[in-house]
Amino acid sequence: METSSGAIPAPSGLDRRTLLRGGAVASLGALVSSSSAFAAPRAAAPGGPEPSADGLLLTKFRDPLRTPPVLRPRGRGDHDELTVRLRTADVTVHSELAPVRMWTYEGSYPGPTIEAVRGRRLRVAWENRLTGNIPVTAVEFGRPGGPMADPLTNYPGTEGCREVPGVADLEPWAAVHLHGMLTGGGNDGWMENLVAPGEAQLSAYPDDQAATTLWYHDHTHHVSRFSVYAGLAGLYVLRDPGERAPDLPRGRYEVPLVLSDRNFALDGSGALTGRLVHKVEMVNAKLMRVHAAPYTLVNGVVWPYLEVQPRWYRFRIVNTANARIYRLMLLADGRPVPGALQVVGTDQGLLDRPRPVEGALNLSSGERADVLVDFGAFRGRSVKLVNTMEGVVPGDSSVRHDLLEPDVMQFRVAGRGSGGRYTPPRTLSPAFERPTHHDLPHGERPRWVVLVGPGTADVPELWEMEEVEPAEAGGITLPSPGIVQVEDAAGTVTTLRRTALRYDDGNAFTAAHGGVEVWKYLNLAASPHPMHIHLAHFRVLSRENYDVTGFDRTVRGTARPATHMGAAELEPHELGDKDTIRVGTAGQIVPGPNGTPGELVTVLVRFPVVGRGVHHCHMLEHEQHMVRPLVVSPAAHRHAGGHH
The missing domain is CATH 2.60.40.420 (Cupredoxins -  blue copper proteins)
Known part of the structure; x- marks a missing residue:
């Protein structure tokens, strides 16, 4: 049963002193506006x-844009600290609409914008004070x-x-992921390490990366499409004196x-x-x-x-x-x-x-x-x-x-x-550079991730692949389940064999700490997919169109290779460091076998932190089945004692 409105904590979880420290006086109205009317x-x-x-x-354009309140951490010697509380609150989103019951960070939607400083490690206590079933x-x-x-x-x-059965009774478990932060797996908000009401998730964020805009959100396994929709999202702005x-x-x-x-x-x-x-x-x-x-x-x-x-x-x-x-x-x-x-x-x-x-x-x-x-x-x-x-x-x-x-x-x-x-x-x-040939790992095969339309389970699929030696490929009958061939611009045909499909298939991608890898995302489906990698950042090297009509959707393999059609231009926001990239055309999807072309997006990935994370589609309705584990470990550990 839902908590009554009277039992919901006041939306402001911050005292005046905290607001003054954070320079958020101008945003005070935004913090309390979840229970007040908009100005005319x-x-x-x-x-x-x-x-x-x-x-x-x-009515459109009746209400003014509000700015999320700002939280700045308190200094504690060589690091900063902050407490953020997850609260159930009634939030006003339009002056002609009754307040909306939401799960929030500090009573507002979106949650407060956390402002951190590059080079200052931040420790955040995410306190779960949510009440009631999912609203x-x-x-x-x-x-x-x-x-x-x-x-x-x-x-x-x-x-x-x-x-939809089973949703109305969802209880307020939570797992907070700071999207785009380079932090180890133990602080990343692992989606199965859930925090119950009354408990806290303690995370340390190095803030050792370029000044930019990140965002935090719930990452609870299987139900993030509902928990984020309920309101669990907010911004994290990393500042740097050089940014000015x-x-x-x-x-x-x-x-x-x-x-x-x-x-x-x-x-x-x-x-x-x-x-x-x-x-x-x-x-x-x-x-x-x-x-x-x-x-x-x-x-x-x-x-x-x-x-x-x-x-x-x-x-x-x-x-x-x-x-x-x-x-x-x-x-x-x-x-x-x-x-x-x-x-x-x-x-x-x-x-x-x-x-x-x-x-x-x-x-x-x-x-x-x-x-x-x-x-x-x-x-x-x-x-x-x-x-x-x-x-x-x-x-x-x-x-x-x-x-x-x-x-x-x-x-x-x-x-x-x-x-x-x-x-x-x-x-x-001034430090910005596009990757060159010298930045690429040489002598190492790329990772392949193939995005496929619905199979027997009627859900889109994420396939991890391995390249097959030419001699072995010659003995494969096409089409075969899980076998994909790709013909590049030079006419070279690469044969790929599926190694994993489901989240718990094992054989996780394992990368070396400090390593650099090339990942190739091939989309064989009509729908675009935004692909996100935890524990890493990457640069997009290329976007290319491919004829994918040779993929047999029944057999689940290519009858003839996916064939290069031409290069596609990268968009301005795809030229710098990223953690999420769209694979597939944006805009109108043209149905039919000769409609939307497939795409191959190649990225150069760097792994500066260690731990267990995931890589997945960031369409939240796909997240529970288009997700695979990712492990980054010290290179020496991978071979210690003769282990390989």
Whole structure:
């Protein structure tokens, strides 16, 4: 049974002294806003509220964007310390919607932004004070004949759906993962080391990496798609004195944009209740389409607006949605503004120079981008940030692809004021370099990970592979289960044999501490997958299109090799250090054997920490079955005493 509202702790778990230490006085309103009404919009500002798509019942751009509260740790000699409490709270996400019961960090959604300093080790006590069962109603729907042209995921409520068994009774166990932090396996938030209410997860974070935007979230094995959806996510910003050298916008001109999507229940009269609904479409009895919800939240507010000055801003954009890929564009007067978004940083730090986005900025689940925008050209006007689909006019709907309402947020640009003569720096990170041939490991075979569409279990699959010697490959009859051949641009055919598929298959990838490896991700499925590696960072070397129509989906092997079709261009936010990469085309998925091409994404991985982690798809609906263990150990330990 759920805890009554009166039994929920006050959303603010921080005293005034902590807020003052953290410089979060300006964010105090955001911290307590989970139980208070939003301020009314200013009548004189450009732009204004707009009706949302039919059936969504809430007004767009009625509520201002709020900034998550900021937490800065306390110094303890040679390290810093911080306590973060997981709490059940009622959070206001729209002024026309009742407060939403959520599982949160410190009573807010998203949780507080933790600001840490590079080189200062941080010890965090994640205290589990959650109460009640998970505040999410999980439902599914489907009909014979395949996906619906206008699926119920576009709309609120549970009509026409059936409840997913076993979710309503989920108790508040937790495991916190700091996504993108280079920390050993014992501090990584191992998904099976769960913390019960009343207990704490103690984690040490070295903070020995480039200044950037990370994010923390629940990683409880099998149920992260529900626990993150319930509200367990927040930002972690790592600062570095050297970060100020490029003279990027700061203070109130540096704004986080935490993207997510949600759905809500309806009462008997058809009004929204604020109860979270996780709704998926079942293609058949077992196979689900990945989750998508109709309401876009930015910093925990549904379709907010932000009043800005006619000057440059820096936005730290983070995709924390369960599965949705955001293809972001800035629209002025309904038309895209080419180059309006200039990428200055990736998942793991600054680029060498600002790089304009000419089309859409594609962010899959877990990816981040540091972006500059100049509002000087829009003085006294309003512009929109929208989500788009390939082949759909930017700003238009596409109900078949769960894009009933494409708007993300509105910017209202002041008619007065000046940003001065600011010019984005030509050089951001002097240390930035793209990998060269000399950086690659020589004499070592690459790791192969093949992403495959649903098999007999009706779920997408992640296959770990090994290369087979040519002599051995000559004795294989094709197609054969688990055998994949790949023909590269030079015409060389590589034969791969599956070594593991399920999480508990054994034979985990084992890497040497301090080692460097090449990983190749080959997507044979129609759907893109964001791939995330724990305990490591990587650089994307290439993205290539492949003809994968020779893959026999029944036999589960290639009848003829996946064949190179041509190189694809890396996007600006894919050029620097990363921990998550989309494998597969972003945008509209074209069904059929000759539709969406396959992709091969090659990355150069470095392993600077040790321990047991995982690598997996970051679509949370895939995480429980597209996941495999990863072990990083000291190289000397791997061969000590003659052991191999």
